[in-house]
Amino acid sequence: MALKGLDIFKLTPRTNCRDCGCFTCMAFSMKAAQNGIEINKCPHLPADALKVLSEAAEPPMKIITIGTGGCEHKLGGETVLYRHEKTFVSKPLYCVSVNAGNIDVKLDEIKKIDYDRIGERMYIEAINVEYTGNTDAYIGALRKALAAGRTLILDVKDSAAAALGLEIAKDSKPLLNAANETNYREMSELALKYGVTLGVSGENLDSLHDTITALETAGNKNLVIDIGATGAAGAVSVKEAFARAVRIRRGALKDGDRPFGYPSLINIAKIAPNNPEMQTALASLFTVKYGSIIIMDGINYAQALPLFGLRQNIYTDPQKPMKMEPGVYPLNKADENSICAATVDFALTYFLVSSELERSGVPVNLLISDAGGYSVLTAWAAGKFTSSSIANFIRENNIEAKIKNRNLLIPGRVAALKGELEENLPGWKIIVAPNDAVSIVKFMKELKI
Numbered sequence: 001m002a003l004k005g006l007d008i009f010k011l012t013p014r015t016n017c018r019d020c021g022c023f024t025c026m027a028f029s030m031k032a033a034q035n036g037i038e039i040n041k042c043p044h045l046p047a048d049a050l051k052v053l054s055e056a057a058e059p060p061m062k063i064i065t066i067g068t069g070g071c072e073h074k075l076g077g078e079t080v081l082y083r084h085e086k087t088f089v090s091k092p093l094y095c096v097s098v099n100a101g102n103i104d105v106k107l108d109e110i111k112k113i114d115y116d117r118i119g120e121r122m123y124i125e126a127i128n129v130e131y132t133g134n135t136d137a138y139i140g141a142l143r144k145a146l147a148a149g150r151t152l153i154l155d156v157k158d159s160a161a162a163a164l165g166l167e168i169a170k171d172s173k174p175l176l177n178a179a180n181e182t183n184y185r186e187m188s189e190l191a192l193k194y195g196v197t198l199g200v201s202g203e204n205l206d207s208l209h210d211t212i213t214a215l216e217t218a219g220n221k222n223l224v225i226d227i228g229a230t231g232a233a234g235a236v237s238v239k240e241a242f243a244r245a246v247r248i249r250r251g252a253l254k255d256g257d258r259p260f261g262y263p264s265l266i267n268i269a270k271i272a273p274n275n276p277e278m279q280t281a282l283a284s285l286f287t288v289k290y291g292s293i294i295i296m297d298g299i300n301y302a303q304a305l306p307l308f309g310l311r312q313n314i315y316t317d318p319q320k321p322m323k324m325e326p327g328v329y330p331l332n333k334a335d336e337n338s339i340c341a342a343t344v345d346f347a348l349t350y351f352l353v354s355s356e357l358e359r360s361g362v363p364v365n366l367l368i369s370d371a372g373g374y375s376v377l378t379a380w381a382a383g384k385f386t387s388s389s390i391a392n393f394i395r396e397n398n399i400e401a402k403i404k405n406r407n408l409l410i411p412g413r414v415a416a417l418k419g420e421l422e423e424n425l426p427g428w429k430i431i432v433a434p435n436d437a438v439s440i441v442k443f444m445k446e447l448k449i
């Protein structure tokens, strides 16, 4: 909400009729300014005032959806410039650019990147299909990319090829990255006809702003801003791309510049062609500031591991701990005869402990109870990882009926729980594991039960 309570109050009828549920128009205005009530709850606002207030109440950066089904992704919706102010909400999509000449090789490479990290699937979410001048070849590449089951970006400035491509890919709701200051009317008609998001580029920030304003006036507000391309499909410099990214985001969030309130796309493959090291460095830069779609020539494991890790760290809510679902996690093909180990649901603790247990090769049933997403000592100090909570978890989940083994490992840092646990869990042998995960492998290999 860009308007303050008094600004809203000036537009209300000031009759204090209470039809909105508030005692006074002033109370309504103050509440609306804090997003506590919708503007349209006042049925007596004049149409022009309602329009002004509704526009002001829109988020500074729109949320744009591309793709469908399992390939649907939300972009934008950010409200802060810095992650520590609140949180970033829509992680950037990592995308690989393909064309008719290299699509088979690249599709094979794209499939290779697919792994889990702290409960999140890490894979290349989108494919940018680049038009290189031959419409038949482009359509052939597009059909192959469609079959790969990723969100598609149609990188094409030729209107005939764009129309053919959209006819084929329309059901997957691709992004049509096609508009510039000379062709935007034609491309917008296509995007509106097929109900897809339109990518817009420009020679400079002024022309970008003018083109977006013209598109909005024509009724198209389903846009993504291509910050790395000139209107003529060339690429800008790294310095210019970064300046555009920052100025556009700052304009939208700090200055209320509505035409810049859209997610951004950056095609690094065009800014640093055939330079995978530079592309990786730039991808990390635009992950932090402020790419919504980041397109590269390719992403191998050496590039993916730091990039996906960085993205996961930046695009998690710093106010919410990263948690695992409470439950029993069998490791190394553990069964009912395998030993149990208890630890907290803090994701980092889980992954450290589970990876070391897996490295030991010993089958273990890892018991994860709800400890508020805290680390072991913090959860213990907060009363969320105690002998009672562990015993309750075992009872509530009927562990004794599912697992015959009565040996339970507890973290060394809460060794003090051993005595109480033995009282709370009659028949169980409580074994104190090492303080640190790094000692788990040796400990497990030498463990005699």
Ligand code: SF4
Binding pocket: 012, 013, 014, 015, 016, 017, 018, 019, 020, 021, 022, 023, 024, 025, 028, 029, 041, 042, 043, 044, 045
């Ligand atoms: S309904 Fe409108 S006019 Fe009536 S009290 Fe609420 S804000 Fe004021």
